[in-house]
Amino acid sequence: QVALLDIDICGPSIPKMMGLEGEQVHQSGSGWSPVYVEENLGVMSVGFLLSSPDDAVIWRGPKKNGLIKQFLRDVDWGEIDYLIVDTPPGTSDEHLSVVQYLSAAHIDGAVIITTPQEVSLQDVRKEISFCRKVKLPIIGVVENMSGFIxxxxxxxxxxFPPTTGGAEKMCQNLNVSLLGxxxxxxxxxxxxxRGQSFLSEAPESPATSSYRNIIQRIQEYCDQHHFQEEKII
Amino acid sequence: QVALLDIDICGPSIPKMMGLEGEQVHQSGSGWSPVYVEENLGVMSVGFLLSSPDDAVIWRGPKKNGLIKQFLRDVDWGEIDYLIVDTPPGTSDEHLSVVQYLSAAHIDGAVIITTPQEVSLQDVRKEISFCRKVKLPIIGVVENMSGFIxxxxxxxxxxFPPTTGGAEKMCQNLNVSLLGxxxxxxxxxxxxxRGQSFLSEAPESPATSSYRNIIQRIQEYCDQHHFQEEKII
Structure with missing residues (x-):
């Protein structure tokens, strides 16, 4: 069971990418119900609360934080194995709130996405510095848009040329895993x-095998992490 | 005289892109001095206030808004013809603050950047809706990453395939200019x-002529806008 929570309040792209545009959140006795892509994949996003996909959510930090809290507290996620939280770029309200609200639940870690150029790596070093400051483990870094055939x-x-060695060199320097x-x-x-699964649409693409490897590495990290936690308990 | 103000507080890329990394802001009798790329181009960014380019600014909205206000009030910009403000994506604190703080100064308008996919256009429609709600004129839309030779x-x-017609179709539908x-x-x-000017480094690139056309169209818009304002006065 996987839950996907989109906390990019002002730019929610998850409903479109998951093929759920136009869906609405339903209220049940136990809270808001996520929208299901498949039986084992529930999604929550501010996009489901808007009357049109072009509607802007013009909110300052505190209102965004309030909604993130509601998403975590009032959504009836059911029994889930993974909660994946998609954040906007930056190191501000959304990131601080989700780390704070989930602190008691022990977040497994952060997956950080970059592109190969130094201009992007610079932002990602800030994200890594953020994770270290708030004591959030880093599962690893994914380099996206890594060359075109x-x-x-x-x-x-x-x-997007890796003028300073791309994510690989940055990960070595900062002692962080490169997931792929x-x-x-x-x-x-x-x-x-189109809201379709790239993995099913293009099973032969080199990008698909790359995604599959990355998913596997994340799963392995989480399994190991849980095993260690059980040992501690 | 052009001034460039970077209000992406948590992801300031302007110092790197302008070749100003490592520069510091100086305090003068009349306020903070911008960092100059050339005599006619001054830049201000939170990046100049950090001890290292990897430092994260972990700030919620109100602190970001405070710094934006300081940038507008306490920087000795001198006599300038254009103030260009670079914002992060979204419709939140940074956007609301800059529009509010500059409301008395009459902003000429917004230039909105997108890529050709529907997932990006959806965010840009929200930016357009934001501009309309806060009564900020829209100079036009630029489509970036429009094909690769x-x-x-x-x-x-x-x-990045324009599955729904790209920026061109969106601009037609929303009655907004496509700048290029x-x-x-x-x-x-x-x-x-490398912090170098692409326009000087690659004068023959089709992207350079595209940039030049876009700059010209923005200048024409501003000239016309000022002429109309003078007529009204």
Whole structure:
């Protein structure tokens, strides 16, 4: 059982990417019900509370924090194995709130996404510094948009060149795991726009095997983490 | 005279992209002095206040708003023709604060940047809705990452496919100007990482002529806007 919580309050893209646009959240006796993509995958996002996908949520921090608290407290997630929280970029309200509200529940860790350029790595170093300051373990870093293979001539281009060594070098320097690199594939954007699973749509893509490896590494990390926690208890 | 103000407090990329990393803000009798790239281009960013570029600014909204106010009130910008404000994505504290603090000064308008996919356009429709709600004129939309020409075979690929017609169709539907499309060019990322001007580094790139056209259209808009204001006065 997997739950996906979108806390990008002002730019919620999860409903569209999961093919759930137009869905509404239902109120049940035990709280808000998530919207289900499949039986084992429930989703919650501010997108489900808007009357149109173009509606802007023009809220300052405190209102955003209030909704995040409601999402964590008032949603009837049921029994779940994983709660995945998608955050906007930055080190501000959303990040502080989710870490604070979940502190008693012990977050397994953060997965940090970057692209190969130094301009992005610089932001990601700030995220890593954030995690260390708030004592949030880092599961690892994913490098997205890691090169593009031209569908016509099959030659690879670095569209976002890793001028300072990309995520690999940064992870070595900061002693953080690199979970994998996902190459650019135009089908990824198409699948997101259509709300379809890229993994089922393009099972043969090198990006799919990269995603699968990354998922496996995250699962292994969490399994090990839980095993250690049980030992401690 | 151009001033560039970076209000992405938690992810300031402007110092790096302008080649100003490691620079510090100086205090003068008349306030903080901007850091100058050239005589006619002054820059201000929280990046100049940090001891290391990897330092995270872990601040909630109110502290971010306080710094934005200081940037607008306490920086000795001198006589300037243009103040360009770079914001993070979203419709939250930074956007509300800058619009509010500059309301008496009459902002010419907003330039909104998107990529061609529907997932991005959806966020941009929210930005447009934000501008309309706060009565901020929209100068226009720029479509970034609009296709990639393979340097080996010269064939074009849509890496971020415009599955719903891209920025062009969205602008038509919402009655907003499309200022231009900037194609993907690996040199753009390199220039940003090196803090060099892409326009001087790659004068022959199609992206450069696209940037120049966009700049010209923004200038024309502002000139017309000022002319109309003078007529009213």
């Amino acid at each position: 031209c569908p016509k001539c099959k030659k690879e281009s670095q569209i 690199k996902v190459p650019l594939d135009p089908q990824i954007g198409k699948s997101c726009d | 393979c340097p080996k075979c010269k064939k074009e690929s849509q890496i 499309k900037v194609p993907l060019d690996p040199q753009i990322g390199k220039s940003c990482d």
